[in-house]
Amino acid sequence: MPQRSTPLWIDCDTGIDDALALLLALGDPAANLIGVSTVAGNCPLPQATENTLRVLELAGARRIPLSAGAAGPLAGPTADARQIHGVDGLGGCAEMLPPARRRPQAEPAAQILVRTLRACPGHITLVATGPLTNLALALALDGDIARHARHVVVMGGAVAAPGNVGPTVEFNIAADPEAARTVFAAPWPLTLVSLDVTMDVCMGTAQVAALRAGGGPVAAFCAQTLTAYMRAYERLGFRPEAPMHDPLAVAVACDPALVQAVQLPVGIETRGEWTRGMTVADQRVLSRPTLLAGRRTVQVCREVNAQAAIRRMLRAWGAQPAGG
Ligand code: BDR
Ligand code: CA
Numbered sequence: 001m002p003q004r005s006t007p008l009w010i011d012c013d014t015g016i017d018d019a020l021a022l023l024l025a026l027g028d029p030a031a032n033l034i035g036v037s038t039v040a041g042n043c044p045l046p047q048a049t050e051n052t053l054r055v056l057e058l059a060g061a062r063r064i065p066l067s068a069g070a071a072g073p074l075a076g077p078t079a080d081a082r083q084i085h086g087v088d089g090l091g092g093c094a095e096m097l098p099p100a101r102r103r104p105q106a107e108p109a110a111q112i113l114v115r116t117l118r119a120c121p122g123h124i125t126l127v128a129t130g131p132l133t134n135l136a137l138a139l140a141l142d143g144d145i146a147r148h149a150r151h152v153v154v155m156g157g158a159v160a161a162p163g164n165v166g167p168t169v170e171f172n173i174a175a176d177p178e179a180a181r182t183v184f185a186a187p188w189p190l191t192l193v194s195l196d197v198t199m200d201v202c203m204g205t206a207q208v209a210a211l212r213a214g215g216g217p218v219a220a221f222c223a224q225t226l227t228a229y230m231r232a233y234e235r236l237g238f239r240p241e242a243p244m245h246d247p248l249a250v251a252v253a254c255d256p257a258l259v260q261a262v263q264l265p266v267g268i269e270t271r272g273e274w275t276r277g278m279t280v281a282d283q284r285v286l287s288r289p290t291l292l293a294g295r296r297t298v299q300v301c302r303e304v305n306a307q308a309a310i311r312r313m314l315r316a317w318g319a320q321p322a323g324g
Pocket of ligand 2: 013014042130246
């Protein structure tokens, strides 16, 4: 039987791996990308929006609604991740993309999210691959949307794994902890795809070669931007490999069987000197289920089938199949 595709809305801060996540959603038959919104994060909002429009153009996805959202967090300074994603947000590869031939919709992201979720109750999966500002603003406009989303998949946080922008904190959550607190407290089914699993799904030179051999423009762009991403991680002292943070969130939205997860209460620390933006999971409930009583939980991914996830991504991006 053909698999039914999942209607996805991606909220992103494009970003190298956000671009790869969008191209996964556009190339995977299990995904049906119905809309995209942008938020400041890896780069300033205008750049994230421009990058997103150009990625959609590359994939020929000109009719997918694109709305710009928040230019900064609910509180505190606006983050950026130029160190990893470069000044253009795409590791210097933006120029490989076709120019955007349209502008974002006039309606701001939070409003369009509310309208879209209300129009299709129980239907849409939201995948957030940037700071959670737009989702928090949408909840502030209309808290009922938490009952209308089918599922929310958040790339962010670090539960048992170390953080990436501080000892315990991950970029997307640390960039807007107040927004994350709101989003994690809302009563929607939420899956957390944190560094605990994304750091296990890495691509390197073998995958770049398979993409180059794939030949099409999407594969060529993925190979080039992935190379820039690997080099950035290498400069920071990691192995020359790039973790597939945002693509993994899309892959999990399409196929939850890629991960093993547990239901845990998760709070967002907003006050600590070292821990502002930390995802604090109460793992005591695993051995003492009575501690769960009346508490809101989220699905926390703990193990991932990395090979299956990588295969899925490469296929969607048009890489040459292994042995092909
Ligand atoms: C997250 O931070 C961003 O730099 C990436 O795009 C990803 O969403 C990983 O911590
Ligand atoms: Ca991102």
